[in-house]
Amino acid sequence: ERAREILERTKERDTNKLGVEAMELLEAYGIPTPQGAIVSEKNAAVEAAKDIDGDVVMKIVSPDILHKSDIGGVEVGVPDEEVADTFDDLIARARNYQPDATILGVQVQEMADLDAGTETIVGINRDPQFGPLVMFGLGGIFVEVLEDATFRVAPVSEPEATEMIDEIDSAPLLRGARGREPVDEAGVVETIQRISQLVTDFPAILELDINPLVATPDGVAAVDIRATVD
Ligand code: ADP
Ligand code: MG
CATH class of the missing domain: 3.30.1490.20 (ATP-grasp fold, A domain)
Incomplete structure (x- = not known):
């Protein structure tokens, strides 16, 4: 309901790009954002x-x-x-x-704890052929360089979201490579699922990117969000 209100409000504006409202949308779907x-x-x-x-x-x-x-x-x-x-x-x-x-x-x-954490991306867009797609990959400054990402059609189940993490080359980075503490993988899986639910529930959301979703051993935080609505 709250998500619906936020989207209604944005219709009255002359832009189809959401910044701050996108953060409220994620909060309405239970995705953690920084204070x-x-x-x-x-x-x-x-x-x-x-x-x-x-x-x-x-x-x-x-x-x-x-x-x-x-x-x-x-x-x-x-x-x-x-x-x-x-x-x-x-x-x-x-x-x-x-x-x-x-x-x-x-x-x-x-501040999110980037020393203990890893920057990931969770994104959604609509493919003319496949419909709503969820993307997961490594985020931050490495995103363009490494092109380490994977896609699924929404809605994404829990096992599928876990598979998405398995599939990226940088999975070891999230799971505790070189003595690092593993990040909160359950938090990442839940975020992928919740985002896939959001795009399934609201056809008006054309595109949305969380970049980065900072994943730390203690949890995840969506620190930057961009969205385009119809
Ligand atoms: P943009 O992508 O528009 O340049 P971001 O909000 O993503 O802006 O910020 C750029 C980078 O700054 C992030 O990728 C991250 O490395 C760092 N950063 C942004 N917000 C935070 C935060 N709350 N805690 C820690 N690092 C952050
Ligand atoms: Mg960003």
């Missing part, structure tokens, strides 16, 4: 960072900027005392990149 807030003022950014334990991640929020880090729109590991300056920097970089960009604000987000 955070979207703010349009420097003071609010400082307050938001105080509510979050430790350093934060700050990101520009704009429907005109799809690859945020390409334009310097993502700062990770920001300590509280640098939040105000970072807010100004992010806005300035976005303006510099595209002077007339619509800037919705800055997202202040809890």
